[in-house]
Amino acid sequence: MNLVIDIGNSLTKVAIAEGETIINVDKYEFLSTEVIDKTISKYSPDKAIISNVGKIDKEVASHLISIIPTIEFNSLTKIPITNNYKTPQTLGLDRIALVVGANYLYPSTNLLVIGCGTAITYDLIDNKSQYHGGAISPGIALRFKSLHQHTANLPLLERVDTFELIGSSTSECIESGVLNGVIGEIDYYINRIKEEFPSPMVIVTGGDVNFFVNKLKNSIFVVQNLVIIGLNRILEFNAKH
Numbered sequence: 001m002n003l004v005i006d007i008g009n010s011l012t013k014v015a016i017a018e019g020e021t022i023i024n025v026d027k028y029e030f031l032s033t034e035v036i037d038k039t040i041s042k043y044s045p046d047k048a049i050i051s052n053v054g055k056i057d058k059e060v061a062s063h064l065i066s067i068i069p070t071i072e073f074n075s076l077t078k079i080p081i082t083n084n085y086k087t088p089q090t091l092g093l094d095r096i097a098l099v100v101g102a103n104y105l106y107p108s109t110n111l112l113v114i115g116c117g118t119a120i121t122y123d124l125i126d127n128k129s130q131y132h133g134g135a136i137s138p139g140i141a142l143r144f145k146s147l148h149q150h151t152a153n154l155p156l157l158e159r160v161d162t163f164e165l166i167g168s169s170t171s172e173c174i175e176s177g178v179l180n181g182v183i184g185e186i187d188y189y190i191n192r193i194k195e196e197f198p199s200p201m202v203i204v205t206g207g208d209v210n211f212f213v214n215k216l217k218n219s220i221f222v223v224q225n226l227v228i229i230g231l232n233r234i235l236e237f238n239a240k241h
Contacts, residue, residue, distance in 0.1 A: 003039060003048035003068065004231045007031060007056050008094065009118040010207065015225070016043045017232045020104075025225055031056060033063045040067060049073055049235040051093045051227070071238055073097075073231065080104075080237045081129045092121070094227050095134075099125040101230030102203045105223065110197045112190060113226070116206035118142060120182070122189050126197065137185065140208050143178045159211060183215050190218045 002017040014035060015025040024043075028035055039045075048070040050061065064070055071077060075089045081103055085091045094115065102113045108127050112134075115121040119142070122134040138146065140159050148156035157174050165180060167173030190202055202218060205226040213222060223229075 001043055001045040002232055002235055003043070003045035004228050004235065005031065005048065005050040005064075006094070006097070006227050006231060007050070007052045008227075013225070013228055014039055015228045015232070016045060017228075020232065020236060022225060022228055022232065025228060031060055033060055036060070036064050036067070047071075047235060047239060049231050051097060051231055071235060073234065077234065078238050078241060079234055081125060081131050083131050085131065085133050095121050095123050096131075097227045097230030097234065098205065099123050099131050099230070100233050101226045101228075102223070103129055104229065104233045106201055106203070110200040112193050112197075112200045112202045114186065114189075114202065114204045114206075114220075115226075116140075116204060116208040116212065120186070122193075124193060124197065124200070135189065140178065140182055140211070143182065144174070147174060147178070159208070161211065183212070186212065187217050190216075 004015040004017055006013040012028045012031045013025055014028060016023050045068060048064060048068050050064065050070060051073040073093055075091065079096060079100055081100055098113045098115050102111045103125050110127050111125050113123045113125070116139065118139045120137045120139050124132045124134050126132065144157050147154045154174060155171060157171060160175060163175040163179050164172050165176060167176045193200055202220045203223050203226070204212060204220045205223050209222055212220070
């Protein structure tokens, strides 16, 4: 039994896996020793992996490590793909986990993996398990927040599912610019990748993923908890190697 912990920018996911199968995922605002103790008491995992994109209390990490063998995922951790990134030490751990998870689910396939969270990340892994890199842009909430914080009078808005192309109020104009803009960006990037890599499968995941369903012109495959799947794959890979 595996304990998989993903500390992201917005929330923490604590998951349990049986071999390669994810059987439970809980979400928390932050990780605590109480959460760790409760999860271990309930499921009795024998190994763990923790990915720290956000911040973690050192005392909490030490508590976990003292209980069960734990991989603290970093750029030196062995992974089951070839990483061709020029600066692997600066590559986001969540991005690595995403491509590892996608490659595990869809092996021998050209994959464009799009993570829709605080940031929107684009990552390409080819049919030979070679990771090439990708792109990073602001997520939806960050775009709304940026307009509000860096202008004098624009209000702070949140994502809506129905919006206009031509806004007739300031709020509608912001919604149109942000939401139509991000949809156009993603379709543009997919189209450009198709020019470089034949027939890529487009995997979309992350907190905003449901917003993009039926809004993009390109076909996409939605996969929930892809970071968790990737982290668990990395844990299993290291246990066997």
